Amino acid sequence: MRLHRSRIALIATLAASVCALSASPVWAAVDFAREIQPILEMYCVSCHSADHTDGDVDLSTIEKVRGSEGLLVPGQPEESSLYTLVAVEKDDPQLMPPADQGGPLKSESIELLKTWIAEGATWPEGVTLKVRPKPPAEIPSPDDMELVKRIHAKIVAQAQADGDGAMESYEAEVPETAAPYAMVAIEGGKFLMGSPADEAGRGEEEGPQVEVEVTPFWIGKHEVTWDEYEPFMITGIERLKNGMRKDFDPAVHTDVDAVSQPTTPYVEMSFGMGQYGYPAISMTQHGANKYCQWLSAQTGHFYRLPTEAEWEYACRAGTNTAYSFGDDPAALDDYAWHAGNSEEKYQLVGQKEPNPWGLYDMHGNVAEWTADQFDPNYFKQLKPGAANPFVKPTTLYPRSARGGGWADGPERLRAAARLGSEAAWQEQDPQLPKSQWYLTDAPWLGFRLVRPKEIPSAEEMYFYWNSSSNKR
Template sequence: MKLAFSLTVCLLGLAPGFLSSAEIDFSKDVAPILETNCVSCHSGDEPAGDYLLTTKEDAFESGSGGAILPESPEDSMFYTMTVLPRTDEQLMPPLRSGGPLSKNETEILKTWIAQGAKWPEDMTLKARAKEGPKFASPDDFELVKKIHAKIIAQAKKEQGDPANYKNTIPVTEVEYEMIAIPGGEFVMGSPATEELRRLEEGPQTKVSVDPFWMGKCEVTWDEYEPFMITQVDRRKDGSRIDFDTKSHTIVDAVSQPTPPYTEMSFGMGQHGYPAISMTQHAANKYCQWLSAQTGHFYRLPTEAEWEHACRAGTTTAYSFGDDPENLFDYAWFYDNANEKYQKVGLKKPNPWGLHDMHGNVMEWCADQYIPDYFEKIQNSTKNPYIKPVSLYPRSVRGGGWDDDPDRLRSAARRGSEAVWKQQDPQLPKSIWYHTNAQQLGFRIVRPVKIPSPEEMYFYWNSAKDVY
């Protein structure tokens, strides 16, 4: 009867004082709270704060000790850190992990400790996914239709042939530059005779792409960090908790990342350096965020667009020729990058004025990565695009600062991997960060032809529901 009474209190949200009279059952009342909110970060070989929360011995003795003091909840960090203000950096679990706990959950922990913190000796906790509340996100197809209308209206104001341009991100006043890339046919892939080429780079195929603009440089932290760090309470999907259609704009409605667990430049530099370690979903959402502000449609390049822009009319292994010794003039890679990325735009550009297409950071493309890409596009060589159907692998191009010259060739291809999230302690893993992919960045494109709202929605959300 006491257990049933306890669960009824929890479900009905009765007053904390009323709860304290009920006996708390660790297995039924406490363990579910810990397994869905705490254990994913406080388990494994490198638990947060060196504090393990899988067994009774670990919970009472690991870390600095004294986390749980039976019969003294007000002196137990295990409880006191769960009732800190939501903006406090010491709050557990933190906002980025779905914190704070509900009032009933914190009261259960408090009462459990006050009653002696009984924990079965043979019980080991295991992390489990937390099911969040159901809610309607403002970042939906209706939002995309509004952004599409803004893009169409903006296009009517702009006349003339595509040309290079500079633009400023309205909400941050950060400048970026776009290069006009001519459409046309080119031979995609590498010839069988190219040194160190791989099977997935052919057979060479003549394809055609429509004209577009591409970012002169990789997206930098100056551009990306204001999108990533917003000081706004967000759900795990990145939507604002406080969103109100009356006081917020279409830009506010775009999902943005939850706060990262660590400093995401990893000490390699920020001002003028490429942004890194974002998921493809995060890169897609940046494109949507930028589009909502500027009235221009931005997205990730397809593999075909990326290689067309990288080659810039050339047919050699690199946009400057076949000799990898010349990479020192055009690229940051294993032999000259000093084990870190470098500021964008310092090396020579390719013939069309694009910097760092070879090296520095490898760049997201919009396609699903498949080894037999060239076989699949034989019947669709105009604007080829492999629409994603699963999260892994997605296409990445260009090679990075820790790569050898062969991975920097114009035709070199690779796919994303789940291991890029290995250090992420969340369960389920974050939809925003690839903490282990410190060579990974992106650049944006803007097609001259404006797609439909349905196409825009797919580009910006192709990785939304598959994590």
């Protein structure tokens, strides 16, 4: 996939240029007085000034800051404690500002500090920082644990109404939009996960092979399409950056309305490759997770992203070859859209042959998010016979994607091929901080739904739907 980075970036650049008249100005340098000074004055100088120098650190003037070794290293945020100590996890005892002083800072503020330092940490001479009041607390988002508990109760009630009959594949419509989608029932079982050492195109992160077990689930027959995703993404409703609608009123709005949804994108997110019937692309994992929650709130069925194990099990469909149709990449044209036949764009879903379990585009068209943190040592840590393995995410990057896409060669489309997400997938996003909804440099990435037969706890649901939220 990296071999096609320049071509992919060109597509995104052209699309951004078309929308330049309506887009926000891009790449403006961080303004100290407007963006950095308020952060330092509200959260830092009350404890770090001439009157109160905790740890012998005085942040009131640039001269004092320069006198503290390692506090601010222009151009090197990772070497500047002014950034590194605000970017630690919220339970780290070194966190600045501490919890009782307003910490941790919002991710937006942390990103601003990092960018400001990376740009050279311009601080006008003669400016002395003064303590200023902290802003009032934000309106709490209705997309919280209490909402998830209500959705969980709806899912449990729906399962009781459905009874314990045999799992069957089904077709359905998104209740609020009537967009069609189909789910294929997958029996649980054991399989050999990963690739053998002699498989052509194999990466070191794909082994050693380990036998694992997955329990029954349904998985999307196709990748989620724009028909399904766009009404979730573009609502015509004013939203805060976290996706909460500005006019939310619990007396008027439903639990579906309470789910965070994307802010309006600044470019047309299909990048001219096609919309209706085509796979939705370029959403962050957070965007995909929230779509799953939004659909769950409507249907009373629990949807989420597949784990890596579930995805590979469904992709292999009972086979143990490099592809679900065998080992010969010469047959790819019958089953997949890839760099050799895609005409440099994704294609309508379901046009190629399905795998043995009736799933389309598991190889190619667009790569697909999974729920896991990407760990290059995944297989070395797996124990033989592990049930439903899942690497719980702890950081935003890297997260795992599978399947390869329209810009990839045959080796990236194999059932065992793995890819870790990168911050570079947002490089052209002009927002500061970067959007939690869009990956402007990943027009080859989408997702597929999974619905496990076993209903997890509300706490587990909350984690799946929010594992990419507020992570640094």
